[in-house]
Amino acid sequence: MLNRLLFQRIDNSPLIIFRIFFGILVSLECFGAIGTGWVKRNLIDPKYTFPFIDFEFLQPLPGYGMYFYFGIMGLLGIFIAIGLKYRASIITFTVLWTVTYLMQKTAYNNHYYLLILISFAMCFFPAERYRSLDVKMNPKLECNSMYSYVKWFIVLQLFIVYVYASIAKMYGDWLDFSTIEVLMRSKKSYWLVGEILQEPWIHSIIGTVGILFDLLIVPALLWKPTRKIAFFISIFFHLFNSIIFQIGIFPYLSIAFSVFFFDPETIRKIFFKTKAPFAASYTSVPNYGNTLILGASLYFIIQLILPIRHHAIEDDVLWTEEGHRMSWRMMLRSRHGKGTFKAIETTTKQVFIIDPKEYVTRAQERKIFAYPDFAWQFAQYLKKEFAEKNMNVSVHLENSKISINRKPYESFINSKTDLAAEPWYRTKHHEWILPSSYSKLKK
Known part of the structure; x- marks a missing residue:
């Protein structure tokens, strides 16, 4: 049963067209990061980029080097799309994108993490076997089928992402739609729809649909009777998110994933009409079958554990942020913090009131008061800055208060x-993270 599910040979049209979509989208993401100023704001302008803890050795290239870095990734996206040196291109892109992800977290986004996971998977998929320059240069590579595990890997990964995203929304501030109200306040100036987005009934629809869509979209796409309507709902949902929340390529990447849910023959007829049909469906277990099952099992166990690790940590993740990242907790809250950083020389007890603007960007300043890991890293950074002046200091954050979802500030x-x-x-x-008294955030 398992062998038939994973190792059945099926038409590879979904994988081939996804490779093309994927390459185009990541290329647009990388060149867009340059054009919109994202690279400048997050990797060039900051004196310190707040990398993931334990990855402080990953630092941006000096000067304008990160423009070339992202330009190379954009070019690799094109190579992936056209299937030029595909294996080398996708592996190189995966490494470069992962390094970028770990290099800074001021502009953290769950979608960037998903792109790492999908890129990693694509390193192992035979996505260059049709409609690629690699095949043009070496016709022996051409193949019109693939193992069905390719499809099921993508489906299971998406199922985990969406279901955990749905579950994370099932908490007080989302269920009473106050989170939606906060999210929509910044959209008031939007042309035509800005005022409508402030209506309570709109908040109710967005909040309810957000939970139901994430929970049901993968099963609905898998079940043939609901597949088409689920697909069109998916298009509307993701285009809405793209227009309203402006979250990069993720909505379009999500739409592109739909090709794995339709019958491969349907995808072939739409995108590759001249491609020979693959009708001889059969099961053939490769010699690496057991290794694949073991590796994939370990991978998905990790994917299942990471999003729930916060349950093993005291207090609520919405308050402490401990275990928030890499857990598909998307658009759940807004955080605002305030306080005063003080550096105290350990010998003379001289006190230095820190003006964050002298050290960090405006976006980073908002983070260091509202997120504990940012506050901790900023303290380490200040200690090193003073050490360069031959001063040993302790660093304290006084009058530290945060507000979640515009509720009253708390210590x-x-x-x-x-x-x-x-x-x-x-x-x-x-x-040193004080407990929360928010009743709605308590476990």
Whole structure:
């Protein structure tokens, strides 16, 4: 049964057209990051980029080097789309994109993480076997079929993403639509729809549809009777998100994933009319079958555990942010923080009031007061800055308060804690994060 599910030979048209869509989209993402100023704001202008903890050794290229870096990734996207040196192109892109992801988290986005996962998977898929320059240069590569595990890998990955996203929305501030109201406030100036988006009934629709869509879209696409209507709903849903929330290529990438849910013959007739049909469906277990099953099982176990790891950490993830990233907790809250950073020279007790604008960008300034890992990293950064002046300091964040979803501000970080001297824990709670009294955020 398992062998038939994973190792049946099927038409590879969905994978081939997805490769083309994928390459075009990642190319647009990379060149767009240059054109919109994203690279400049997040990788060139900052003195310090706030990389993922443990990856501080990953630093942006000096000067305008990151423009060339993203230009190379954009070019690799084109190579992927046209199937030129596909294997080398997709592997190189995956490495470069992963490094970029780990290099900064001020502009963190779950979709960037998903792009790592899909790129990684594409490194192993035979996506260059048709309609590629690789085949033009070496006709022996051409093949019109693939193993069905390619389809099921994508389907299961998407199912995990969407279901966890739906479950994460099932909390008080989303269910009473106050989160939607907060999200829509910044859209008031939108032409034509700005005022409509402020209506409570619109918030109710968006909140309800958000949960139901994420929970049901994958099963609805898999079931033939609901597939077409689910596809058109998916198009509307993702285009709405693209226009209203402006979240890059993710909505279009999500639409592109739909090709794996339709019958391969249908995809062949739409996109590759001259391609020979693959009618001889059969099961053939490759010699790497057991290794594949073991590796994929380990991969998906990790994917299932990561989004729920926060349950093993004290207090609520919405308050502490511990375990938030890489868990498909998308558009769930807004956070605003305030406070005062102070550096105290350990010998003379001289106090230095820190003006964050001297060290970080405006976007980073908002993060260092509202997110504990940013506050901790900023303290480490300040300690090093003062050490270069032969001064040993402790760093404190006083009057630290945050507001979640525009609720009243509450005390957040213990002002007595020397953040520069504290260790960072990867899997447990930091006691210097004060407990929340928000009843809706309690477990």
